[in-house]
Amino acid sequence: MVDVKNKDRVRIGETYEIEVTGLAHDGEGVGRIGDLAVFILGAIPGDKVKARIISTKKTYARAQTIKIITPSPNRCQSDCEVADTCGGCQLHTMKYEEQLKWKEQFVIDALSRIGGLDPSVLPIKGMDNPLWYRNKAQIPVGKQSGQLVMGFYKTKSHEIVSINKCLLQHPLINKAMDVLIPLLNEHRIKPYNEVTHTGFLRHVIFRASISQNQVMLVLVTRTEEFPQFSLLIKELKQQLPELVSVAQNINPEKTNTIYGGKTKILWGEKYLIEELGGLKFAISPRSFFQVNPIQTKVLYDCVKEFADLKGEESIWDIYCGTGTIGLYLASKAKAIYGIETIESAVEDANLNAQLNKVTNAEFFFGKAEEVLPTLAAKDYPMDLVIVDPPRKGCETTVLDVISQMNVPKVIYVSCNPTTLARELRYLVDNGYRVEVVQPVDMFPMTSHVECVTLMSRVEE
Numbered sequence: 001m002v003d004v005k006n007k008d009r010v011r012i013g014e015t016y017e018i019e020v021t022g023l024a025h026d027g028e029g030v031g032r033i034g035d036l037a038v039f040i041l042g043a044i045p046g047d048k049v050k051a052r053i054i055s056t057k058k059t060y061a062r063a064q065t066i067k068i069i070t071p072s073p074n075r076c077q078s079d080c081e082v083a084d085t086c087g088g089c090q091l092h093t094m095k096y097e098e099q100l101k102w103k104e105q106f107v108i109d110a111l112s113r114i115g116g117l118d119p120s121v122l123p124i125k126g127m128d129n130p131l132w133y134r135n136k137a138q139i140p141v142g143k144q145s146g147q148l149v150m151g152f153y154k155t156k157s158h159e160i161v162s163i164n165k166c167l168l169q170h171p172l173i174n175k176a177m178d179v180l181i182p183l184l185n186e187h188r189i190k191p192y193n194e195v196t197h198t199g200f201l202r203h204v205i206f207r208a209s210i211s212q213n214q215v216m217l218v219l220v221t222r223t224e225e226f227p228q229f230s231l232l233i234k235e236l237k238q239q240l241p242e243l244v245s246v247a248q249n250i251n252p253e254k255t256n257t258i259y260g261g262k263t264k265i266l267w268g269e270k271y272l273i274e275e276l277g278g279l280k281f282a283i284s285p286r287s288f289f290q291v292n293p294i295q296t297k298v299l300y301d302c303v304k305e306f307a308d309l310k311g312e313e314s315i316w317d318i319y320c321g322t323g324t325i326g327l328y329l330a331s332k333a334k335a336i337y338g339i340e341t342i343e344s345a346v347e348d349a350n351l352n353a354q355l356n357k358v359t360n361a362e363f364f365f366g367k368a369e370e371v372l373p374t375l376a377a378k379d380y381p382m383d384l385v386i387v388d389p390p391r392k393g394c395e396t397t398v399l400d401v402i403s404q405m406n407v408p409k410v411i412y413v414s415c416n417p418t419t420l421a422r423e424l425r426y427l428v429d430n431g432y433r434v435e436v437v438q439p440v441d442m443f444p445m446t447s448h449v450e451c452v453t454l455m456s457r458v459e460e
């Protein structure tokens with residue numbers, strides 16, 4: 001072991017042999033050089049690697065694996081052609097059973113370290129086949145050797161690793177990519193250049209309906225004028241009969257945000273229709289829809305089980321997206337109220353209620369932290385509140401309303417154990433008990449994990 005007492009002894013560009021003993025929350029291996037923690041890209045626990053230092057901070061350094069000296073017993077061969085360079089997924093060289101063990105432990109540790117909580121955490125629900133599951137891919141466009149290319153960014157960079165398929169994407173999305181890339185080149189579509197803020201095509205979003213075997217494309221462009229579109233779509237359609245919709249989103253800003261404010265349908269349907277648990281859901285180009293349809297059913301069934309509905313409950317589905325969770329429960333509830341901040345998702349939620357002949361659901365457009373307090377003041381009944389916020393979690397106002405309204409039961413669906421732990425702690429400090437936590441692997445091969453948590457109001 002090298003004797004390193006502080007970060008000043010470690011310099012960018014130096015190489016070290018490091019035993020990897022842990023895994024950080026974003027999937028990097030963790031080891032030490034002397035007393036300095038090092039986060040190592042491309043390494044998993046149990047590996048001994050040779051790694052090059054790529055950055056140093058006050059309390060830690062970051063390194064890139066350049067050689068695996070002794071592989072971990074939990075290492076496996078990845079079939080991905082760009083496994084060494086692409087930053088799209090982090091755990092594909094770790095055996096799937098190990099990934100599941102690690103995710104479950106990560107949830108337990110986050111709840112304990114960040115939340116000071118020690119609830120019952122059920123065994124994680126994984127997939128039988130953890131590949132080809134994604135129904136959506138948001139792929140940046142760039143230029144390499146004079147050609148338009150698509151791919152994910154290299155880890156911690158904006159350098160595109162060119163791909164024409166990904167093992168996590170549904171085969172229909174891979175087929176669509178394979179057809180689209182040569183056509184974009186033939187039609188001389190100019191890729192966007194983020195440095196000079198020139199060019200045309202920034203991102204392509206592929207969405208697939210697995211139940212209908214259909215694809216939607218969203219082309220995110222810097223400018224609106226798109227003279228080649230009708231010929232391009234005609235040729236696309238000939239080679240990709242599963243294509244049902246092509247939309248254009250215009251993002252003229254110099255920003256890392258994918259979408260701009262304006263979206264229009266260039267050709268075909270306004271929505272993709274997906275079926276889940278016997279229900280139909282319309283998904284428009286900008287709406288959120290869970291990316292792993294097989295595990296979404298597992299997730300929603302868990303919410304249904306935790307809800308344990310008797311038929312008389314008024315349920316709040318906060319951060320409702322296209323209304324999926326509420327509609328999943330509607331036949332067993334008295335009323336469903338959803339809140340969502342994307343207007344088109346609220347329109348989809350209303351359409352989804354109609355498609356499924358649900359008449360006891362109402363969806364409100366706006367920010368949960370603004371809409372919920374207003375409706376709570378009007379004395380809407382709240383027997384069960386389900387929150388399913390984005391990664392940054394709920395605004396405190398939402399948690400405050402829940403506890404001020406003495407809601408008897410809360411189900412927290414979370415894609416970020418760190419914010420989950422912090423917010424469960426807040427609810428516990430405001431009169432709630434954590435009954436049980438169910439981790440679900442919605443994102444195999446990546447470091448992400450979803451959880452469904454049941455909480456109940458502590459009797460005074």
Ligand SMILES: C[S@@+](CC[C@H](N)C(=O)[O-])C[C@H]1O[C@@H](n2cnc3c(N)ncnc32)[C@H](O)[C@@H]1O
Nearest residue numbers: 288290319320321340341342367368388389390
């Ligand atoms: C993780 S998704 C969950 C969607 C839905 N529950 C589902 O399972 O498909 C979070 C949703 O919250 C919405 N959202 C984000 N910030 C919000 C806010 N402040 N108020 C209401 N909705 C918000 C997003 O647009 C997105 O649809």
